[in-house]
Amino acid sequence: MMLWRQFVMEWRLYSRDRVALFWTMAFPVVLLLGFGSIFRDGASPRLSLVRVASLAPGPRDAALDAALGDLQLKVQVLPKAEAETRWSKGETAAQLEPDGDGYRLRLNSYLMAQAGATAGLVNQAWLVAQSRLSGAPEPRRVPTQVESPGRKRSANYAAFLLPGLLGLNLVSMGLFSVGMVNVSYREKGKFRRLAVTPLPKWIFLLGQVLHRLTVTVVQAAILLLVGQLVFGIQNQGSFLHLLLIMTLGTGCFMAFGFALSGFADTSEGYAAISNLVFFPLMMLSGVYFTLDTAPAWLQHTVALMPLAPFLRALRTVFNDGGSLAGHGAGLALVAAWGLAAFALALRRFRWA
Amino acid sequence: MNGSALRIRGLHKAFPKVIAVAGVDLEVAKGEVFGLLGPNGAGKTTTLEIIEGLTAADGGEIEILGLTWSRHGREIRSRIGVQLQSTSLFNKITPREALDLYGSYYPRCRPTSELLALVQLEEKADAHHITLSGGQQQRLALALALVNDPELVFLDEPTTGLDPQARRGLWDVVRGMKGEGRTVVLTTHYMDEAEALCDRLAIMDHGRVIATGTPASLIAELAIPSVVELTFNGSAPDPADFAARLGLAVEQRGDLWEIPTPDPKALLPRLLETAEAAVIPFQQVHIRRATLEDVFLHRTGRSLRE
DSSP states (O other), X not given: OXXXXXXXXXXXXXXXXXXXXXXXIIHHHHHHHHHHHHTOSOSSOOEEEEEEOOSSOOHHHHHHHHHHHTSSEEEEEEOHHHHHHHHHTTOOSEEEEEETTEEEEEEOGGGHHHHHHHHHHHHHHHHHHHHHXXXXXXXOXXXXXXXXXXXXXXXXXXXXXXXXXXXXXXXXXXXXXXXXXXXXXXXXXTTHHHHTSSOOHHHHHHHHHHHHHHHHXXXXXXXXXXXXXXXXXXXXXXXXXXXXXXXXXXXXXXXXXXHHHTTOSSHHHHXXXXXXXXXXXXXXXTSSSOOTTSOHHHHHHHXXXXXXXXXXXXXXXXXXXXXXXXXXXXXXXXXXXXXXXHHHHHHHOOOO | OOSEEEXXXXXXXXXXXXXXXXXXXXXXXXXXXXXXXXXXXXXXXHHHHHHTTSSOOSEEEEEETTBOHHHHHHHHHHHEEEEOSSOOOOTTOOHXXXXXXXXXXXXXXXXXXXXXXXXXXXXXXXXXXXXXXXXHHHHHHHHHHTTTOOSEEEEESTTTTOOHHHHHHHHHHHHHHHHTTOEEEEEESOHHHHHHHOSEEEEEETTEEEEEEOHHHHHHHTSOOEEEEEEESSSOOOOHHHHHHHTSOOEEETTEEEEEESOHHHHHHHHHXXXXXXXXXXXXXXXXXXXXXXXXXXXXXXXXXX
């Protein structure tokens, strides 16, 4: 009964706070629309190549052009002077120049991810062109197929991003909305009046957790709706599993916020502490990209953090329609982090 | 009205840079309005916050309604009412919601409409807390202190920042509490408030209780029930020469001279004579009864408002 009143009051006060409403409800949608639109057309952005025009184009150039044309590559042919200007501005990732009886590639050391991939494609085209020039039979290619890991359907980057954003929302809600609010309330003395009442701390904390939990559900529902309406992304798995994972994640990251708020006396101090936790968690847990190429020790460390297993389970259900059977250990890890954080929060929580 | 509502022995509290409470003993009887009077920084608020369980003491014993914090924290909280020096509530909560919510924390609570009427906040019952004036917020804080029908009420500087009319209104509420049989412990640095409201007082300075008693007995103990004041047009001159001629202590306080006396009637002719002879350019002579202000001045050599 006490808990219910606390929960209802949290909602009532929250719904009167327009700024908080915007940041929790509208901002993630803006983020999804922004990122989703940038990467809407394909799984990866298109690679581009600057080709310096030959002074006297011959059959070799024509064969290479034909071979390049078959690839997923945007080729821009420029005169030498113009290509050099572009290069010196740093806009070119890879530049192909005629060199003797062949070619030379210049790769931009700052843009190696694109430049490296482009170099591979150019080399492939050059091999094909040489083979055609020598009259050999057309080389065969390995057939490829683009698929999501769960094989249910081929999903694009926006579909990969959506669960990441759901997870990120939970973390930022926990660290910034819950933790920050608690520190600033304590700083302003808003808890002192509660401290002289018989209201048990755990009811107050649990009331907040339940409120944020329901806020998260509403927020997730809005994101899913926008994802479906704008990008045609659908939840492939069971909504019950989705709710289960989201609830677990919310509880865990709320508790993180509560626990951290016990370690800061001022809002400024809390901002530093929470960013210290937030950024590594965000960058290393596979919100935006996977960590397959990171060193092994880093991957092992990250695997012990709660966000990565949470996101894996979320993507299994949401993107691939898979079951949670293989995620027991991961979700147990999330729950353990949550319980540990809540216990720490209760220990460290101060009214004043 | 038997037994004590509050009993404190040897209370100590030191902060990193200052000793706030340096050995306070107090005893408050049930049904009494008890005042802690003292200047800012005397340790009144710290003493009160230790009693209320907000601050941990470094040493000392506290017994509230016969209970102790270590064993009966929850029961103490449900039987006391607290108005903090500044009550910061959630910005967008309304008085009605706040009273309903805080009432729900207690096993027994008073109806919100009754409390709203008591502090005359019916018209603002549904306004957001942040839009209330200072006086209205203060009245809401007082209503919140009464929400659980408490036996013992703590009011920390309840009238600071209120206009004179609002202060009178609040005094009536405090007298009403006494009428209902509640024990009230309040802090103030207004001597008139202490005199008007309190059955008994403890005067605090530098973390210690320097005097305890009823307002009347504290003033009577001074043995100088009256003070003659000479006011000047402009600043008061140095009184040393005049004091020597008069053969009495003359204190300069701001723009006036004060001469404490047990018998103003006998002093007055001699005073005027001496003033005439010394060509003292005074404007007016006042005779007033001694107040708690004089008690404090006498005990500490300083004024309450300093």
